[in-house]
Amino acid sequence: MKQPDPEPAAPALSVIIAARNEAAYIDRCLQALAAQEDVAGGVQVVVAANACTDATVALARAHAPAFAARxxxxxxxxxxQGGKLGALAAGEVAATGRALAYLDADVICDPPLLGQLARALDTPAPRYATGTLAVTRARSAITRAYARIWTRLPFVQGGAVGAGLFAMNRAGRARWGDWPAIISDDTFARLHFTPAERIEVPARYHWPMVEGMANLIRVRRRQDAGVHQIARLYPDLPRNESKAPLTRAHLLRLALTDPLGLATYLTVHVAVRLRPASADWTRGR
Incomplete structure (x- = not known):
C-alpha cells in the first residue's frame, strides 16, 4: 500500500500584514519581502486585507508568482470586516510558521532581515524580536526635525522598539490568548517580554512617520493613549518597559546640537498634554 505523502514542514516564519486600503504601499512592501535573502525553512506571507475599498487585494495577489518562484x-x-486586531487574528489563523512576524504595509525590510529574525526566534524559549528601526526621510521639514530628536531618545536608542515590525516565536505568542480591543498592539506585544527576552537584530527596516505638525500631534496623542490604556487594563505589563529616562543632561545635549529639532519635538509634546486623545480610533498615518 502506498504511504500518504508527508505533511509539508512548517515554514520558519509567517509574516502577517494587516492592510486596509494600502494600494499606495503594498507593492513596495511585498517586493522587499520577495527579495529577502534565503531563509532556512522558508517564509509564508499572509496579507490580511480588511474592508478594503481600493486595489489592495488585487495588487497583493499579483505578487504570488514571485513568492512561488522561491x-x-x-x-x-x-x-x-474592518479593524487591525481582527485582521491580525485572521492572519494568525492562516499562519503556519514556527514564528510570527507582524509587519505594517508601509514598512520596507532590508534583504537580510527575515533570515535574522527567523534565526533569533529559533529557540524553545519565549522570544520577541525586531529589526533595527530606520525612519524614512520625510517630505516635510517639520517631520524631519521631529524624527531627528525622536531617534535620539533613550527609548529608541535602547533598541527593540518594534514600531511597524515585531515578531515572536510560538512560545512567546502563547503568553496571551486573543488580541484584546486595544489601541497599541505593538506595545502590548512588546511588554509581554522582559528586556532580556527582546532581541534587536542588525538588519534594518524603514518606517515612515506622518507628515506635518497636525498629523504628528494626532498620532502622538493616539500613541500616548495606547500606553495609558495598557497601564490601566494590564497594570503588570509596564514593569517590563525598562525605559531609560530622558535626563536634563540629555535634553541639554539635544538643545545644543539640534535646537530646531528639540523645539519641534517639545511643541508636539506640549500640544498633546494640553488636549489628551479622545476614545476614538485614529489611523496611524
Missing part, C-alpha cells in the same frame, strides 16, 4: 507562499485574505 518556494515560499503568499496568502491574501479579503476580509469584509
Amino acid at each position: 518556494g515560499w507562499t503568499l496568502a491574501v485574505l479579503d476580509l469584509p
